[in-house]
Amino acid sequence: MKLIIVSGFLGAGKTISILSLADHILKITAKKNTSTTDGSGTKLVIIENEIGDVGFDDAMLSAKNYEVKNMLAGCICCTLASDLTEELHSAAKTYDPEYVIFEPTGVAFPKNIIGKIEAYATDVTSIRIVTVVDAYRWQKLIQVAPLLVQGQVQCADLILLNKADLVSTDLLETVRGEIRTLNPTAKIATTVAQTGIESGIWDEVLRDA
């Protein structure tokens, strides 16, 4: 079971990116299995961790017929990793998925989750981290929550520099430079997730997973 963590600050575009990734997985799985294209034959589970008491992202993703689990979080604390481990084990037992996509809340450090997942989630064979960066708000966020946004970028295997349509080319290059300094090795892809993400980007994520 391959785990793909889609991280990023609140409002960066994580859920819309997950929708694109899930659609892509659905397509390639359907091709591989010559299975149905309505999601019923797809070995994919999405786990959502939302802030607040009202689930939103899970409803949006469930509306597309994906298998969605929600861990509503009133606060970020040490129980998140153990809840996720339990959820991963349950997903493995119930669905035996090839892929699990996990969306942590926008104020979570993926790095703090990974150690426990690697230690205790024995069903997980690989972990990839995709971090969605809000190019439009980057410079503001880096002032308000520097440790958090830096931490989310530093642990990423792939960074989606999103909302590129809302910023000038110069600003986009500045943000890209700052991100590159924080994470010299991750691939950085420029995206406008609202209008779609190139399938080649997801092919690469899945190939490396």
Place this chain on the structure above:
Amino acid sequence: MHDHGHKHDHHDHDHGHHDHDHSHALYSEDGIAPAVVSMKQHLGSAEISPDDLLAVCRTAVRILVQIAKERDWLLGHLKLYMDAGDGQQAFISATDERNITETLSDTWGVPGKENTEYEVGFTAIAFGAHEDDLAATVRGIFSGLLPNNSV
């Protein structure tokens, strides 16, 4: 932990106005503490039509975005859904006035679905705001816009 299974069911609460209104502090892992307010309530189509409900929610989001700007709150996000439980769903999310997105199901507000009950859910996360201020602001906006001051 909540497990809602394959299809999320929002109708697992007692119906009636003001089902849920909750605010609390949230501490992220680097110590920043945004205010978080969640609200959930039910409205019947006899009280408000789907079109009017959508218009109210659009307006509420825009007002809150504007207030956040005026008070120098950094919005983590605003997320709002309307769900009739029969496939009619609408979602609005926003971080600021340039970044408001809306997703409607094909069946949203289709005529002939009289006496439908809509659930409206809303979460606002704001940095620099006090929870009580944010909660009062959200309540104030909705109670000014919805019928019968139902919030």
